[in-house]
Amino acid sequence: MQSLLRKKIEYQVPAYSSQTSLRFRQAEGILSLSQSNAIAVGFLNVLSSSNYHEILRVKSYASLADNWDSYGAEQVSSTAIENAVAFIKRIDQYDIQVYLTSPGPNGEVMVQLKNDAREIEFVFYPSKAKYVLFNAAGFFKQGVYADVMLDDLINWLLSNE
């Protein structure tokens, strides 16, 4: 299972491959957008453009005040935002693009991954995280999320069986 992440690291090492140079081009573009985004500097050679922008989107949830959905939603937790951002950085190391993120009414942040009919929702609350799996038949499985599960969950997401 851990080979998934290792493969990614080995893949990035060879310089000047077309994929690597593409990533550098994306990173240069990010850098030129705003020098105030320290994250762009810190992850210059790592984050894909798509995941980088999803992180910016998640960080923007910090500006949502109480009742931001006019239905009584709570302010999004800064801890939930931090955990979701850290998770997206980790996901990026698998060369997977986050499908979408969504703020939640209870202060949570949801990060969704998708591969055809398979979807995983990771829900980050201030003090815990959960995952929910969906496939073509609908709901499949759920549980409390811990980082050690990520390889298995990614394997499930990418599997066609």
Place this chain on the structure above:
Amino acid sequence: MNKGDAIRPDEFLLRRVFRVDRRFIDLKTGRPTSRAFAPRPKDNGSLSVDLKILTTPIKAIIDIERFRLFEFMAHSAYSLGLECKYDPLDDNVAHTLITGFDPEDESVPGILARISKEVLLR
């Protein structure tokens, strides 16, 4: 129908979904995200919906610039172990509550989001 009465399984329920900045909408499919169907803290673990037969889409959506409208059958909620109870308000006779959410069960909002269909107003 009286307050607290159970909704018939074959009735349709309407849920407004906040659309500003598309925070609750999947831009690629137009589908609502699971967070749009997660109960709010102020609602004590229940989800506010409208009973379709007692309202109209235009009335239920309130503000077409700020919301989109999705529907699903009460049967779907019952099949998830939830209850649907009529809960009229002074300004909304169609108001209904879905109760019985288990805070530890994260699957239900995602299931409701995936089975709901958008009610098109145009």
